[in-house]
Amino acid sequence: MKKPWSISTTVRNPERLREFLRVLKKLEGQNFNTDNQIKYQVLLIQERLYKPLNMPLKFRGYYENPDIEIPYKIAEEIFYTQNYEDPPMRGRQSVNPLNKLGFSIVREGSGPIIITELGNKYLTGDYDIGLIFFKSLLKLQFPNPWSAEFSEKEGFNIMPFVAVMHIIDRINKKDSKKGLDKTEFSIFVPTLIKFDLIDEHVERILEFRKEKNKNRYILNFAKKFYETKNVPDKKINSLFDYGDNIMRYFRLTKYFKVPMDPLGYYWYIDLEPSRKVEIEQLLDMYSGSAFKFKSLTDY
Numbered sequence: 001m002k003k004p005w006s007i008s009t010t011v012r013n014p015e016r017l018r019e020f021l022r023v024l025k026k027l028e029g030q031n032f033n034t035d036n037q038i039k040y041q042v043l044l045i046q047e048r049l050y051k052p053l054n055m056p057l058k059f060r061g062y063y064e065n066p067d068i069e070i071p072y073k074i075a076e077e078i079f080y081t082q083n084y085e086d087p088p089m090r091g092r093q094s095v096n097p098l099n100k101l102g103f104s105i106v107r108e109g110s111g112p113i114i115i116t117e118l119g120n121k122y123l124t125g126d127y128d129i130g131l132i133f134f135k136s137l138l139k140l141q142f143p144n145p146w147s148a149e150f151s152e153k154e155g156f157n158i159m160p161f162v163a164v165m166h167i168i169d170r171i172n173k174k175d176s177k178k179g180l181d182k183t184e185f186s187i188f189v190p191t192l193i194k195f196d197l198i199d200e201h202v203e204r205i206l207e208f209r210k211e212k213n214k215n216r217y218i219l220n221f222a223k224k225f226y227e228t229k230n231v232p233d234k235k236i237n238s239l240f241d242y243g244d245n246i247m248r249y250f251r252l253t254k255y256f257k258v259p260m261d262p263l264g265y266y267w268y269i270d271l272e273p274s275r276k277v278e279i280e281q282l283l284d285m286y287s288g289s290a291f292k293f294k295s296l297t298d299y
Contacts, residue, residue, distance in 0.1 A: 186243025
């Protein structure tokens, strides 16, 4: 069964990544063994960057009064009261978006924790957040030598940042309605897993705009994508979660504009007009296909 791509649902607000990175910096140079995987998650709890769902009553005061410092031992106790089936996995999940976006090199059995040059620049405070995330997302591709999460065997061959630019650019040339609305983006962007399907997705978006029964179209599209006759509502709802998350990351680059209603529920995304020259250069330079690397070092 195919699966959509995503950036991170662990950290829904990309601007919070800097704080996650700041905490990881405390462990730099150490191995990311199971002890440090747990320690990292405990430190996130201590810094109030992660709040477990099952908060014991005796600890709730720490969160109700943010001026009270959470001692490490208390944060550790909060962590273990969650009774996670695989406690170290929580730390691995929390560090995953930092790795994926090129801010860190952290993996069990792969040497010491490293904060990359881009990651250190992000931490300095003297940075352009748009440039930081532009560099990070431009490099993001599936598959890549670092992660087996979205592999070639699973059909992935895409540089998402550029591929989405291609989709919107082609839509804008074919239709008077510019950009993609929330539903279009959420359904057709996370499911674009190969660059050579860009034109097909453009045609599907145009079809979708003409379709009166939108829900039926979405369901049929999901059935074809997931290669199954039964698609649970959860899978379709997840596409909206992925779409919203991807939009938040892309918006930070300042290469996309995202007008939305005051509550942030209804939005659409389009190419940023002030970046027209740079976007045209990117579209000419990259097809949206992932690069092939001989080794992790090359990547």
